[in-house]
Every structure is written in structure tokens, then in C-alpha cells.
Amino acid sequence: MVEVELITIIIAVFAFVILSKAIQIVKEYERVVIFRLGRLSGVKGPGLFFIIPVIDTVEKVDLRVVTIDVPKQVVITKDNVTVAVDAVIYYKVIEPSKAVNEVENYRYATSTLSQTTLRDVIGQIELDDVLSKREEINLQIQELLDASTDPWGIKVTNVTIRDVSIDETMLRAIAKQAEAEREKRARIILADGEFIAAEKMKDAAKLYEQVPVTIKLRELQTLAEISRERNLIVVSNSTNTAEIAAMSKAFSKQDLSKE
Numbered sequence: 001m002v003e004v005e006l007i008t009i010i011i012a013v014f015a016f017v018i019l020s021k022a023i024q025i026v027k028e029y030e031r032v033v034i035f036r037l038g039r040l041s042g043v044k045g046p047g048l049f050f051i052i053p054v055i056d057t058v059e060k061v062d063l064r065v066v067t068i069d070v071p072k073q074v075v076i077t078k079d080n081v082t083v084a085v086d087a088v089i090y091y092k093v094i095e096p097s098k099a100v101n102e103v104e105n106y107r108y109a110t111s112t113l114s115q116t117t118l119r120d121v122i123g124q125i126e127l128d129d130v131l132s133k134r135e136e137i138n139l140q141i142q143e144l145l146d147a148s149t150d151p152w153g154i155k156v157t158n159v160t161i162r163d164v165s166i167d168e169t170m171l172r173a174i175a176k177q178a179e180a181e182r183e184k185r186a187r188i189i190l191a192d193g194e195f196i197a198a199e200k201m202k203d204a205a206k207l208y209e210q211v212p213v214t215i216k217l218r219e220l221q222t223l224a225e226i227s228r229e230r231n232l233i234v235v236s237n238s239t240n241t242a243e244i245a246a247m248s249k250a251f252s253k254q255d256l257s258k259e
Contacts, residue, residue: 021053026060031096033059043096061096065157068111072165075122077130084165085122085130089114089145095153103152110149117144127166134161 026032026045034041035057044051051058068089076082091110093099099106121141122130130137142159149156166174208214 018053022050024049024051024058029062029064031061031063033061033096033100035059040097040101059100061093061099063093063096065090065092066107068114070111070114070118072163073115073119073122075119077122077127078124079126081127081170082167083122083127083130084163085118086162087114087118087141088160088162089156090158091145091149091154091156093153094155098151098153106152106154109152110145110154113148114145117141117148120144127170130164137161 024032024044025048028046031043031045032049033043034051036052036055041056068091070087070089072084072086074082074084089110093106103109118141121137121144125133125137138159138161141161142156145159146156208218
């Protein structure tokens with residue numbers, strides 16, 4: 001009788017262990033890849049499902065977006081400038097069976113591929129483009145990574161270049177270049193202003209030539225403005241000096257009466 005009870009207890013314990021191994025529960029963001037006798041059986045989850053203990057083995061895969069912090073990569077750009085660039089890569093598994101079957105360790109493989117792709121892309125671009133076209137570089141790296149990881153069932157969702165570090169000597173050279181560029185723009189704007197002013201003066205000269213009296217009126221207006229200033233000597237080669245003198249005297253009296 002005691003032996004029967006002992007056997008019953010052993011069977012119950014064995015059944016409990018088998019059942020606990022057979023019952024699998026995975027979360028909403030997880031999937032389980034099942035291998036039956038070494039062969040791919042399928043993908044299960046989320047929720048509750050059963051497997052055959054000993055015969056089935058499982059690999060759990062997280063479907064959430066994973067962030068890779070790519071360490072600084074020292075790269076020589078296309079114009080032979082040494083820069084240190086780091087980035088952040090975002091990816092997620094979209095086909096768990098491929099992620100387990102096609103590559104030994106998809107996390108490590110994706111991280112290593114991100115570093116090499118970052119170096120390759122930056123090495124083909126000049127420094128000015130690295131500093132000013134980050135959005136285009138991010139998109140280019142993302143497309144290359146996505147194409148390379150697609151056979152692994154991985155989708156690269158975003159790439160962001162976080163920092164570009166340059167040697168101190170190169171920073172000073174870039175500052176000088178920027179200053180020279182600003183000076184060039186200032187000179188161009190000044191030259192454009194001089195050109196426009198010359199064009200306007202040419203047009204005015206044509207009008208004065210067509211109506212000669214206007215140049216006389218302009219001269220008188222200028223003298224009237226000058227006469228308002230004190231301690232000034234006005235020298236004019238005008239033939240009508242009497243008229244000019246009369247105007248100057250009139251304006252002088254006007255200023256005295258205001259005082």
C-alpha cells in the first residue's frame with residue numbers, strides 16, 4: 001500500500017513537472033519560435049499555448065523597438081579630415097523566425113553592422129556635408145541598414161547622428177572660413193548696392209538731359225538745404241549768382257527770425 005502511494009506521488013510530481021514545462025505564456029510584445037526535434041515548427045504568442053516537453057525547444061524574441069548606442073567612430077572624410085562620429089540606431093524584429101534562423105545573434109550583428117555602415121557612409125562625404133546635411137546622411141544610413149538586415153527579419157526604423165567631433169585646429173580653420181564667407185557676402189551686397197545706385201543715377205541723368213530746367217531746380221534745392229547749415233562756405237560756378245545770393249540771404253533771414 002505504501003509503495004502504491006509512493007508511486008502515485010512520483011507520477012503526480014512527474015505529471016506536474018511535465019505540465020509546467022508544456023504550458024507557455026508570453027507577453028503581448030513577445031513571440032516564441034518553436035523547434036520540434038531540431039526543425040522549425042512555427043511561431044507562437046502572445047498569450048497561453050502548449051508545447052511538447054523534451055521534444056520542443058523554444059526561443060523567445062522581443063518585438064519592441066530596440067535602441068543601439070553606436071560608440072564614437074573615428075573616420076576620415078572624403079576631403080581627408082579626421083572626425084569622430086557617434087549615432088543612435090532604432091530597430092525592431094518583424095519576423096521572429098528569420099531573426100532566430102538567419103543569423104546567430106541578431107542583436108550583436110545589427111550593432112556591428114551599424115558601426116561599419118556609419119564609417120562607410122561618412123568616409124564617402126566631405127566635412128561640409130557631414131556638418132550641414134545630417135538629415136540626408138541619416139536617411140542614407142537607415143536605407144543601407146534596412147536593406148542589409150531585411151533578410152534577418154529586422155526593420156531599421158530610424159537613424160540619428162548624435163555628435164560630430166572635430167580637432168581643435170580644424171575648428172579654427174572652419175571659423176576662419178566662415179568669417180571669410182561672411183565678408184565675401186558683405187562685399188557682394190555692397191557692390192550690388194553701388195550698382196543699383198549707379199543705375200538710378202544714370203536714369204536721373206537721362207531725365208535731367210531731357211528737361212534741362214530740372215537740373216537747375218535740383219541745384220537750387222541743394223543750395224537751400226546747404227544754406228540752413230551755419231559756418232559753411234558755398235562755392236558755385238552758376239551763372240545766375242545774383243539769384244543764388246538772394247536765396248541764401250532770404251534763408252539766412254528766415255533762420256534769424258526763427259531764433
